[in-house]
Amino acid sequence: MLNPIDTAAVIRDGGAVGHYPGQIHEAVAWWLGSCLVVTTKAPRLAVAHDDTAISVGFADRLCRGAINAQHYACRVGYLGHQSEQTLLDAATGAFQAPAAWVSTDTDDDATIVRIRLYTQDGRLLDDSTGLADIRDLIDSDRVPIPVNSQAKGTIERWPAQATTGAQP
Template sequence: MLNPINTDVVIRDGGAHGRYPGEIHEVVGWWLGACLVSTLKAHRIAVAHDGRASSVVFVQRLCRGAISAQHHACTVLTLRVADEDILLRTMAELGEVPGARVSTTGPEGAETVSVVLYGPDGKALDEDTGLATIRRMIADDRVPIPVNETAKGRIEHYPHPPTAEGAKQ
């Protein structure tokens, strides 16, 4: 592993969380995307972020990792900026697919990035539903890579549904 992280500290509470820069770096997004797809054997996932610059970088890496996960040829549907409720509704609408949402808090240069991974049931992954497996894969440097170009997936922009406020108008 070229740039290791302390997986026991960072991979917790439904995903990866850490100070950026410092505890977490952009490649963690790639690792999480590839490991999420491989662990859940997903052929389609939905992703979103909060619009902050650091979140965008992490979600871009996550998407590239997800489409590169072994032979799964995963289609990543990106909602771009969307809150957790919109992401969860979209995951259910798509047929209970897994998902991920990246958010950033704090001032630039001392931010905390959180990447929450969701199972097809819309719940954040826990130790028994894939998080322990993902932590172990990253710690053991066993992040899945594509077997060949034809096994690679694709990223598509997904038009997310209107917000609850927009639906009332």
């Protein structure tokens, strides 16, 4: 692993959380996207963020990891800047897919990045629904990669109006 992390400290609370830089870096988002697709066997994934510059970068890396997850050719619906609730409404409604929401916050002059991962039915991932598997894949440096170029997925901008019922 080029830039290891303390998986027990970072991969927790429904996804990943840590100080940036330091505990968490952009590659963690790539790893989470790829591992989420593989552990949930997701042909689709919905992704949004809170619109901070750091969150945008992490969300982009998460999307790129998701489309490069083994043979799944995952279709990522990228909602861009949306609230977490809007993401969940879209993911459990029209999109019917697992979801990932990226946000940042500051605490005593430190930036904290949080990536929350959700099941297809909108439940926060926990150890029994895939988080332990994701932690193990990252910890053992077995992050899924594409098997060939035909297995690569796509990232599709998903307009906000699609969350009101239009099909993605």
